[in-house]
Amino acid sequence: MKKEIVKVFQVATVFIGTIVGAGLASGKEITEFFTQYGISSFIGIIGCGIFYILISSIISRISINYNLSSYSDVMNIISPNIFGKITGFITTLFLISSASIILAGSGALIHQFFGIPKIIGSLIMIAIAIFFLLRDTEGLIEVNSFIVPGLICTLTLITVLYFAFCRNTVSLDNIASFPKQKTGIFISTVLYAGYNTLSASGVLVPLSTQMKKSKIMITGIVTGAIGLTILCLMINLLLTINQPYIYKYEIPLLFVANRFGNLIQALLLVIIWLEMFSTEVSDIYSISKTLEQTFNIKFKKAIFIVISLALLISQFGFGTLITKLYPIFGLLSLIFIFQCILFFFKHKKDFSNTTQIK
Numbered sequence: 049m050k051k052e053i054v055k056v057f058q059v060a061t062v063f064i065g066t067i068v069g070a071g072l073a074s075g076k077e078i079t080e081f082f083t084q085y086g087i088s089s090f091i092g093i094i095g096c097g098i099f100y101i102l103i104s105s106i107i108s109r110i111s112i113n114y115n116l117s118s119y120s121d122v123m124n125i126i127s128p129n130i131f132g133k134i135t136g137f138i139t140t141l142f143l144i145s146s147a148s149i150i151l152a153g154s155g156a157l158i159h160q161f162f163g164i165p166k167i168i169g170s171l172i173m174i175a176i177a178i179f180f181l182l183r184d185t186e187g188l189i190e191v192n193s194f195i196v197p198g199l200i201c202t203l204t205l206i207t208v209l210y211f212a213f214c215r216n217t218v219s220l221d222n223i224a225s226f227p228k229q230k231t232g233i234f235i236s237t238v239l240y241a242g243y244n245t246l247s248a249s250g251v252l253v254p255l256s257t258q259m260k261k262s263k264i265m266i267t268g269i270v271t272g273a274i275g276l277t278i279l280c281l282m283i284n285l286l287l288t289i290n291q292p293y294i295y296k297y298e299i300p301l302l303f304v305a306n307r308f309g310n311l312i313q314a315l316l317l318v319i320i321w322l323e324m325f326s327t328e329v330s331d332i333y334s335i336s337k338t339l340e341q342t343f344n345i346k347f348k349k350a351i352f353i354v355i356s357l358a359l360l361i362s363q364f365g366f367g368t369l370i371t372k373l374y375p376i377f378g379l380l381s382l383i384f385i386f387q388c389i390l391f392f393f394k395h396k397k398d399f400s401n402t403t404q405i406k
Contacts, residue, residue, distance in 0.1 A: 055259060059265055064275055065326045066252075068326070076299065078283045081237070086227065089284055092236065105270075107245070121341055140338060143250060147355075154172070188330065199322075243378045332358070339354070
């Protein structure tokens with residue numbers, strides 16, 4: 049029983065850590081996808097959490113039932129045609145691009161605060177990432193097991209400080225008084241949830257196969273999704289009551305934490321860097337697992353191939369590529385999820401004995 053609780057905690061933290069990333073931890077993603085939609089943004093976040101539970105559980109059960117090891121395996125099963133291959137290719141391209149952006153961001157962040165050359169900052173992240181990645185799935189679990197609780201504690205602390213010292217600003221009347229900047233919260237929620245679910249599938253698939261038990265995976269996913277939803281609601285609350293100033297900043301939560309002094313800001317900055325690191329490890333892990341399955345390249349060798357490629361790309365500007373890649377990836381994620389749902393219900397009888405694989 050105790051071992052199962054530990055495994056559920058591990059699945060939950062990996063799930064949260066993979067989805068959070070630097071964009072969510074900084075407040076930028078929540079600002080763009082939710083806060084601008086006013087009071088309905090809170091409903092959107094709850095809907096997003098429900099989406100995570102339903103779709104991630106389906107992906108996990110497919111992975112366990114067919115003993116899959118990477119997101120490309122899932123795509124080959126649910127879409128064994130040219131479209132599945134295109135989806136897999138775009139997903140790999142997206143994850144490599146994401147890893148490259150994080151390396152560049154890490155270098156820029158360390159350069160800004162310590163004056164160290166950017167390449168040194170990127171190499172520091174690579175060195176630490178390799179240490180954990182060489183430990184395979186265990187390393188992925190270890191990274192998220194200490195980073196995610198740190199993120200939750202930091203954001204909970206900031207939220208509690210607002211309730212303790214700024215009670216008027218967190219009142220329901222004040223929150224409802226802010227006009228929405230955009231309309232279309234439903235589309236924004238579905239796109240955001242779909243994009244994150246496909247990104248997380250690279251970690252969910254091999255983790256599901258390793259855990260082997262649907263009960264542990266689904267309980268972990270539900271726990272993680274609830275934790276992530278509460279986390280997003282806290283961030284959205286903090287961002288909402290700090291409108292319109294948050295729209296001026298690349299890292300809105302640093303402005304939110306500003307009123308409580310440099311120590312809280314510094315703590316938040318460390319957490320954001322750690323979330324960048326967590327996403328970097330998840331992205332490289334996902335791609336390496338796919339290379340291992342698709343091209344029969346040993347996982348440890350694949351790690352160094354992916355890191356070398358990501359480091360090379362991070363040295364160049366590729367803003368145009370990302371601008372075009374994100375919308376395509378968002379559309380593909382929704383098609384992929386629709387195919388997963390169809391496949392699951394079409395083969396529902398095959399999933400009756402996936403509670404445990406011996």
